[in-house]
Amino acid sequence: MTERVIVFDTTLRDGEQSPGASMNVAEKVRLAIQLERLGVDVIEAGFPAASSGDYDAVRAVAAKVRNSQIAALARASKEDIDKAWASVREAVHPRIHTFIATSDIHLKHKLKMTRDQVLEAAVNAVKYAKSFTENVEFSSEDGSRSDPDFLCKVFGAAIGAGATTINLPDTVGYAMPDEFGQLVSYVQKNTPGMDRVILSVHCHNDLGLATANSLAGLRNGARQVEVTINGIGERAGNTSLEEVVMSLYTRKEHLGLTTRINTKEIHPASRLVSMITGIVVQPNKAVVGANAFAHEAGIHQDGVLKNRMTYEIMEPEMVGLSTNRLVLGKHSGRHAFKRKLADLGYDLSEGDLNHLFEKFKELADKRKEILDEDIEVLVAEEILRVPDRYQLNYLNVISGTVAVPTAIVKLEIDGVEQQGAGFGVGPIDATYNTIAKMTGTRSKLVRFSINAISGGTDAQGEVMVRLQENGFVALGKGADPDIFTASAKAYINGLNRLEYLKKNPSLSAEERAL
Ligand SMILES: [Zn+2]
Numbered sequence: 001m002t003e004r005v006i007v008f009d010t011t012l013r014d015g016e017q018s019p020g021a022s023m024n025v026a027e028k029v030r031l032a033i034q035l036e037r038l039g040v041d042v043i044e045a046g047f048p049a050a051s052s053g054d055y056d057a058v059r060a061v062a063a064k065v066r067n068s069q070i071a072a073l074a075r076a077s078k079e080d081i082d083k084a085w086a087s088v089r090e091a092v093h094p095r096i097h098t099f100i101a102t103s104d105i106h107l108k109h110k111l112k113m114t115r116d117q118v119l120e121a122a123v124n125a126v127k128y129a130k131s132f133t134e135n136v137e138f139s140s141e142d143g144s145r146s147d148p149d150f151l152c153k154v155f156g157a158a159i160g161a162g163a164t165t166i167n168l169p170d171t172v173g174y175a176m177p178d179e180f181g182q183l184v185s186y187v188q189k190n191t192p193g194m195d196r197v198i199l200s201v202h203c204h205n206d207l208g209l210a211t212a213n214s215l216a217g218l219r220n221g222a223r224q225v226e227v228t229i230n231g232i233g234e235r236a237g238n239t240s241l242e243e244v245v246m247s248l249y250t251r252k253e254h255l256g257l258t259t260r261i262n263t264k265e266i267h268p269a270s271r272l273v274s275m276i277t278g279i280v281v282q283p284n285k286a287v288v289g290a291n292a293f294a295h296e297a298g299i300h301q302d303g304v305l306k307n308r309m310t311y312e313i314m315e316p317e318m319v320g321l322s323t324n325r326l327v328l329g330k331h332s333g334r335h336a337f338k339r340k341l342a343d344l345g346y347d348l349s350e351g352d353l354n355h356l357f358e359k360f361k362e363l364a365d366k367r368k369e370i371l372d373e374d375i376e377v378l379v380a381e382e383i384l385r386v387p388d389r390y391q392l393n394y395l396n397v398i399s400g401t402v403a404v405p406t407a408i409v410k411l412e413i414d415g416v417e418q419q420g421a422g423f424g425v426g427p428i429d430a431t432y433n434t435i436a437k438m439t440g441t442r443s444k445l446v447r448f449s450i451n452a453i454s455g456g457t458d459a460q461g462e463v464m465v466r467l468q469e470n471g472f473v474a475l476g477k478g479a480d481p482d483i484f485t486a487s488a489k490a491y492i493n494g495l496n497r498l499e500y501l502k503k504n505p506s507l508s509a510e511e512r513a514l
Contacts, residue, residue: 076125173206181216200224
């Protein structure tokens with residue numbers, strides 16, 4: 001008999017706590033739609049008491065998503081729970097998720113509360129949340145380092161107060177799989193009323209054991225797992241959705257558990273998270289890394305060609321990767337192009353589609369192979385683009401072991417060409433300094449990443465930047481075979497988007513983002 005595991009995705013809440021990963025409202029809504037398509041049971045959309053931006057984002061997600069439950073996080077206080085409820089009340093399936101720490105270390109140093117006070121606060125929080133909705137989750141922060149008997153006591157009281165899901169987190173990523181499995185089993189057996197509710201696990205990856213610990217929890221009775229796409233999250237991150245889901249899928253007969261996840265949406269979700277946050281997935285990352293299905297060693301290639309099962313335990317198609325990476329060319333029609341966009345997770349309007357198809361044809365005339373990544377760059381540059389105030393007309397960079405890195409830049413600013421030059425510690429720094437000086441902008445560069453779009457030294461370089469100015473955050477992207485030009489394009493793209501945000505403060509948050 002197989003039992004179903006509830007997948008609770010917290011990419012929008014815990015995942016967003018990764019350094020530099022903050023997302024705006026429109027980005028969160030876009031990601032939530034993909035999470036719904038992926039089939040996650042619960043989307044934790046944010047922590048509304050943390051900021052007004054978080055509150056707005058949870059409300060926007062709650063209004064948009066129809067099939068997944070929408071959870072909002074709240075500390076064990078009336079104010080937090082009020083904000084959480086106000087943000088999710090419009091959801092079709094709302095959930096309030098309240099928490100308090102239970103380990104002595106947190107009680108003593110952070111909360112400065114006694115165990116009895118924590119117990120009382122937990123009960124009051126769950127009761128208060130329950131006055132708004134049937135669907136209440138309670139979490140014991142730092143659960144894995146808490147006294148197991150105290151945990152059972154708090155959990156039992158939370159269930160008595162009406163909690164319907166009880167979550168046991170390994171907040172600091174300290175647990176070992178056998179030990180965590182035993183704790184889950186102990187709590188399961190010794191908590192009054194646990195048989196009436198869902199037991200959940202939430203593991204962090206500080207020792208690289210998040211997936212192993214989560215699976216140990218599931219083997220010992222937990223039936224909800226809290227995860228993020230690509231495993232993003234604070235410090236070393238959270239448990240990754242794709243690893244847990246594909247473990248359950250691939251080793252079904254061993255674990256006897258299933259999920260509702262449409263695994264073919266895993267890759268589109270992974271790419272979207274990476275594109276929105278600017279956090280690149282490491283190439284050897286399980287399931288979603290660029291090399292996860294690449295067979296380089298000759299002996300492996302030979303085996304895979306004869307029969308895939310020799311070295312492949314999962315089919316790339318199962319996680320939404322087309323084996324035929326060389327997808328479109330100049331003879332591809334509009335229909336094939338539209339299909340490809342849909343496969344990549346883009347649902348565009350007719351107008352955008354027509355525009356993009358023309359650009360695609362132009363690119364296909366220049367190059368015979370158009371890869372998925374090239375199409376994503378096209379979408380980013382053509383559709384996510386905003387009216388340009390700044391345009392790059394000319395760039396010359398001098399660098400090397402003897403020269404002081406220098407950039408000479410010609411920009412068109414409001415239609416007028418201007419020229420400037422400047423220095424920096426490296427060629428990209430010199431370029432960015434010069435552009436900032438010429439545009440009179442003071443944005444902070446929060447993130448910079450550079451990637452080769454395809455293999456080989458002739459590959460296009462793709463640069464992604466996140467800029468911050470006056471509370472606005474904008475993502476800029478640029479691609480070019482020359483990495484300095486790609487860097488300049490990305491920076492200017494980001495500046496144009498910041499400019500757009502600054503000029504349109506009255507636009508709704510959703511319109512402002514793209
Ligand atoms: Zn966490």
